[in-house]
Every structure is written in C-alpha cells, then in structure tokens.
Amino acid sequence: MENDVSRPPESDHRKDLRSVSTWSPSEVSSIQHSPLLHSSSPPAWQGTTTSETRLLKPHQEPNQTVTAIDSQCSSTWSNILKSRWLMVACLVFGIAAAVGHDTLNNHLFGKEAKNQIWWLRLGQSLAFVSEANFAIAVSLAYQQIAWTSVAHRSFSVHAVDSLFGAAHNAIELLNAEAWKKSWFVMLLTLYMWISPFVVIFTSATLSVVRHEDRTCHNVRTLNFNHEAKKKWTHGRKADGEEIMQGARISWYNDTLPDEDGPDVFDFWISPSAYLEEISSRVLTGGQALQRDDVADEICGKGWDCSTVIHFTGPGYKCEQLANGTNSTVKQFNGRDAPFNMSRMIPEGWNTYNCVADEGDYSERQIEHEKYFNRPLQTLPFPENLGAFRTEPIIWLGYVTVDDVLVKHAENSSQKGWDTDFTPIISACEHWQVNYTVSLTYTQGFQSYNVTNREYLRKVINTTYVDDSADDGTLDKTVAEPQENYVYPKDWRNYQRIAAFHSLGLKLRELLHGGLSLPDKGKSTEIMTSKLVGRHEFLPVPDFESQIRRLYENLIISLLSDTQLLIVSWAANPEEPSGTRPVKMGRSIPASEERRRDTSLIREKFWSVYMLFRLSL
Secondary structure, three states: OHHHHHOOOHHHHHHHHHHHHOOOHHHHHHHHOOOEOOOOOOOOOOOOOOOHHHHHOOOOOOOOOOOOOOOOOOOHHHHHHHEHHHHHHHHHHHHHHHHHHHHHHHHHOOEEOOOHHHHHHHHHHHHHHHHHHHHHHHHHHHHHHHHHHHHHOOOOHHHHHHHHHOOOOHHHHHOHHHHHHOHHHHHHHHHHHHOHHHHHHHOOOEEEEEEEEOOEEOOEEEOHHHHOOOOOOOOOOOOOOOOOOOEOOEEEEEOOOOOOOOOOOEEEEEEOHHHHHHHHHHHHHOOOOOOOOHHHHHHOOOOOEEEEEEEEEEEEEEEEEEEOOOOOOOOEOOEOOOOOHHHEOOOOOEEEEEEOOOOOOOOOOOOEOOOOOOEOOOOOOOOOOOOEOOOOOEEEEEEEOOOOOOOOOOOOOOOOOOOOOEEEEEEEEEEEEEEEEEEEEEOOEEEEEEEEEEEEEEOOOOEEEEOOOOOOOOOOOEEEOHHHOEOOOOHHHHHHHHHHHHHHHHHHHHHOEEEEOOOOOOOOHHHHOOOEOOOOOOEOOOHHHHHHHHHHHHHHHHHHOOOEOOEEEOOEEEEEOOOOOOOOOOEEOOOEEEEEEEEOOHHHHHHHHHHHHHHO
C-alpha cells in the first residue's frame, strides 16, 4: 500500500518524462509570458563549469521523475538574463561598437598623429566592448541551441558533458559525438575560444605609418644651361618678386667693352667667389650643405618627406689600371700614366700620389691691362683665345691596407713593409652625367642618395697630347682633335662647360699632390679633407668611391645657394628659382612621405566582425 501512495501511476511517470524531453515554445510562453530561452536551461548567473549530467545522476531512484531546473523562476532579473532579447541587444551593441570603431578609424585616417595614445585607447575600448557583446550573444545562442539539441536528440553522458563543458574546457572540443550530433553548438563554442583574438586584431587597426602624397612643393634642381649669359655685365635674376641678381659659379673676362662684334666675347678666368665659399666648406667638411628651413619649405613645418630630382651635371668616371706590387699599369685611352709602381710603397715611399693638371686651362690666356683686366693684344685676337682644349685626367696612385686601425710599418726596415700595403693606380675622366637623386628631409635635415648615374659623354671630347702649342696665347696645351675644342663665341655651350670645369677644378686642386712615409707629406691639401685617415694618414677605404661621393656632395651643395642661376624649379627646370619660396610652391609629381595615423588592416577589420555576426 505504501508503494501505491509513494509512487505515481506508471502512465503519469511516462507523461512527466515526455514533458522533460519535449520542448513546446507555446507552452513556455503561456507560462512565462516572455520570449525566454529554452525552459530547460539553467539560470544565466549559474556557472556551467560542472557537467550538466547531474540531471542523469546515477543515484536516482529507478522510477524517480527527471525534472529540469524550475523554468518558472519568479526572479525578474533571471527572466531578463534568460530572455532572447538580451541576445539581440548584445548583438546590436556589438555591431554598434564595431561601427563606432570603424568610424573612428575613418575619422583619423590620413590625419596628423596627435594625442596618439588616447585615440588608440579609445579604439581598443570600442574593440573590447564589441568583442564582449558578441561573446555574450554567442554564449546565449550557444545555451539555446545546446538545450534544444539535448531535448530533441539522444546523447551519451560523455557527449552531454562535452556539449556543455566545451565552453570552459578545450579538451571537450575533441568529442566526436558532440560534433556529429550538434556541430553548430560546437562551432559556436570554438568561436567563444577564439574571440579574444578579435580584440588583438581589431584594436591594432589604427597605427602610425608613412603616408604618400603625390606632389612636393618648392623643390629645386640644377640646370647648368642658366649659367650662360652673352655678356658677363648683363644682369639677370629670377622672375617674380625676386630682387637679388642671379650669381654664377664662374668668373669671366671680356675682350672688348662693346656689346656686339666679331671679336666681342667673354672667356673663363676662374671659379667664382660663390663656388669658392661652397667648395671650401664641402671639401674640408666632407658633407653636403643645405639651406636653413629647406625642409619646411618643401615638406611643411613639422613634416618629414622625400622627393626625386633629375639633372645633368659633371661627374668623374674612374678605371683601375693596376692593382698590386708586381702588376703592369695599363694604358688609359691610349695614354700612359705619368708615374708607375716604383713611386708607391713598397717599391717607393708614396702612400698617395696624384697628377691632376696635365693639359689644364691656363687662367692667363693673353697679356691684360693692369687696371681694367682687358687684353693688351691688338685685333685680331688669337683663334684659340679662351678655348677649353681638354679636361685633365686625374691620375691616382694610392695604397690600401687590410685594417686602417692597426699600426703598420713606417719604413722599409720594419716588418710588414712588403706585405702590409697594396698599391693601386687608377685614372678618372670628367664626364657629363644624367643624375637621378633622391632627396630626403627628416626632422629638418637633408640627406640625398644618387639612385642612378647615366654617363652621357665626356665634358670635352679630346685627348691631351703635350704642351707645345704656339698659337698666340699663353695656353700651351695641345689636344686632339682640335675641332672638339669648346670656343667662347659659342657662349651658351661654352659657359655651361665652364661651370663643369670650375667644379672639376676645385676637386682636382684638392687631390693634386702626394703623401709619403715617413714624413706623411702633411703640407698636401688632401690632408684637409676626409679622404685621408687620421691614424696613419693613409687614403680611406674604398677610396675612389669616396672621391666620387665627395664630388657629388659639392654638386648637391649648389642647391644651398638659391641666388645661383643654375638653381631652378624641379617642376620647371627652365626657370631659375631665385631666393624666395612660393606659397604652395611649384609642385612636382614625386612622392612625399609624412607620418600620419592610418588604418593598417581596414580590409580585415570588418571581416573579423562579420564572422561573429554570421555565426549568430
């Protein structure tokens, strides 16, 4: 009788089991009057780290009714947490935060990087808010589908344990039955595990990178054609508001004070004071010069930028003729070097020797008046008066050592004299070169890099023969062929070549001479430059490349004096720039780089969020 009282009828027991295993949305709604999650789900504030298989605990009485946690919780807070609207709200908040993050990036994109740390923190906060809301929405969807799956499918105890425990124990993701019977639940669980990576990726979408514009303003280049004036007394200055007369890098004399006539022309006499001032600083300092505020003119105040210019100028092209004590010195363009290995260590005493004046232009062409510096000679003037006949070859002899920082033998009686030094002989010829130069301005400092050199032709296409000329001038140079001489009556080409000659002369004056042991030849002008080391006064390593770099430093330094007529606008090389910058300046189609806040992975930004939205 006790059994009849304590145990319900068997039919009622089956009915209770059916009510547990079968979910009816209408039934739940009629009871709770709200769109709640599945009636079998536990309260949202309860942890699910323990297995939900307590519903099937082994100590149940055989006929005991399996009941779920009471779905009719009277707590309003519980109903809210279990409501489907919470999942929808979290999804909406997550999307809103994602849109806000992208809007922030679009707002900052391409703008100056100011208060970077605060903007980055704001972006990270939005990423965290978005990820947290997506994670909550996924978690609620996970519970909903998990309980629905348990209610409608048969699972083993271990599968149920994996289904509910996978969100907190990654090992449970390896359960094959759970994947087979409820793969979407497991997929949502997998998303919950990888959701922290969303914060990592999306919070890093805003960064500071180098941004490229397409134009640079007030960029200057060199155009040596502007050096030419028919008469040195004629004034010329840049167009616009320029008030200063243009300067040149060469001085000239004229034959007669007249303006026109067959015997009226200017001829070269020396480099100008403007070039002397620049070359004295560059050749001794070893660095290219720059104008004050040049970076602000080109980039804008506070910006870093770079641009590219092109121009044709002079350059030396070198060829090595001999390397080593016992090597034979080759000819250069059919000419023998004016010295051989017997001058160089270890056979001789020279560590450096240079001859750079063979066939040089004579600064005194004919006799001049004492005060007016005009020729005393009567008409007609000699045909070759003022003509550039050839450009001297720079004959270089120097020694190299394996390590310039260690002590070497100082005379032939010391150990290492025969093995420490390697003598080299080279020859360098003056060419017209088409330069491509990259100019970079960083924190107000200018640097440059010659990215391309196209050697076009020799400055003067002749070969020096000897000093036996007797043509009525004081210049005794003979060169062949004579028809390639550059004459002053062809004043446009002549004065452009004269500019090249003036630049080459300053380098040749520095290099001409020698160094020897043990006295080291300290009176030689090259000692004032960075081409000789201070340890033992030996030529620096990679000597020929350093000479070329020094000469290019001199050429680039011409840009520092905008009064020079050869300094022109890069956007219009036919126009001298003058000393005044132009507001917004002349622009050229070059790249300008500036540090700006920029979204680095904006394409990936929305794809990360879309995965979470699609999963819901």
